[in-house]
Amino acid sequence: MKKWTDNLPDKLVEIVAETDTQIESKLKEIDEQVLFNQQKVLEAFKKNNVSETYFAGSTGYGYDDIGRDGLDRIYADVFKTESAMVRPQIVSGTHSISTALFGMLRPGDDLLYITGMPYDTIQAVIGVSGTGIGSMKEYGIGFDYVPLTDDDHMDIEGLKEKLTDKVKVVAIQRSRGYATRDSFVVSEIADMIKEVRNISKDIIIFIDNCYGEFSETIEPTEVGADIMAGSLIKNAGGGLAKTGGYIVGRADLIEQAGYRLTTPGTGNEEGATLNVMRDFIQGFFLSPHVTGEAIKGAIYTSALLEKMGLDVSPKWDAPRTDLIQTVNFGKPEPMVKFAQAIQHESPVDAYVEPKPSEMAGYEDKVIMAAGTFVEGASVELSADGPLREPYTLYVQGGLTYAHVKLAVTAAVEKTFY
Incomplete structure (x- = not known):
């Protein structure tokens, strides 16, 4: 042979x-x-009664899209969160992250990354690189980061120093991006979340989950993260999704992200899915x-x-x-x-x-x-x-x-x- x-x-x-x-x-x-x-995924599909009607999609405003709303519930069930938003209008992982962060942050608020400087495309969103047009910096949103220790762990003393009253969102980048450090396993993220909570119970903890979905048997939202975002042309789309992204987390934070993605007052209620739902659902x-x-x-x-x-x-x-x-x-x-x-x-x-x-x-x-x-x-x-x-x-x-x-x-x- x-x-x-x-x-x-x-x-x-x-x-x-x-x-x-x-x-x-x-x-x-x-x-x-x-x-x-x-x-875990199969149980969520069964619980939410997935049927052929989920695949139909919608046009125009996208009101009452059964498949879209059902897939949101499936994501929320799988990631153990209150709510979810899965949308073809999200064009990339960076867009998903940006939508979540801009949904939560207002002028005068600070964003603190505790896993070192984020990767290149997020730096442009923040405004520390690129033209700055439309960036957080232009909107008066502050930014800082806690460098990792020499052995690539979170610096607890650095966290205590930089976690000021102005910090509204703490961000954790799970994947290494273009850095040389190891990506952070979920047990390490759980320890980071614990350290943040020891300092402040009210800080919103955000996870950049790109590349991470289903690479372990537990997700960051199961160990205390408030909100998490990722891309459908990475793990979560299963190779079938041709565009899109997701955000999962607390219901109030998902509502804010929806208002950022579409418009205040409509948020997640709008967004036509056209012909993507079969790929999104089967891909997941x-x-x-x-x-x-x-x-x-x-x-x-x-x-x-x-x-x-x-x-x-x-x-x-x-x-x-x-x-x-x-x-x-x-x-x-x-x-x-x-x-x-x-x-x-x-x-x-x-x-x-x-x-x-x-x-x-x-x-x-x-x-x-x-x-x-x-x-x-x-x-x-x-x-x-x-x-x-x-x-x-x-x-x-x-x-x-x-x-x-x-x-x-x-x-x-x-x-x-």
């Missing part, structure tokens, strides 16, 4: 076999996690499985590339809380070559040769490999990163473990053989 490794160099075939043996038990753990999360049902496939791919990527002598994070056997796998190449040439190889092993636009280029919201040139069915969908296999030291490539996503394994192995061959 022919094998997928038949045309690979003998040494690489040997390394792949060693990797498969090494990670076998870890992949079984992910299978159990998928079962737990799938059960598939999300635990697709997230598990992507995490399996990340585990394989980590183990294989470490065997190639590269610095990887997380390690293959480390706890995982998102889809992101980083690889430090140390110099730009192999980083670009590996990303180009991932593009050439994609189902869409495999013929394209990505080049480092300027990208809106980022300060450095970025190399971006993303041959995806949905443009920019991070739940699908992609590899990107800014061209700055230590030349770190962020490999993430994958609708199937098989595709990640094939693509990453081919990229290793093209880069190192």
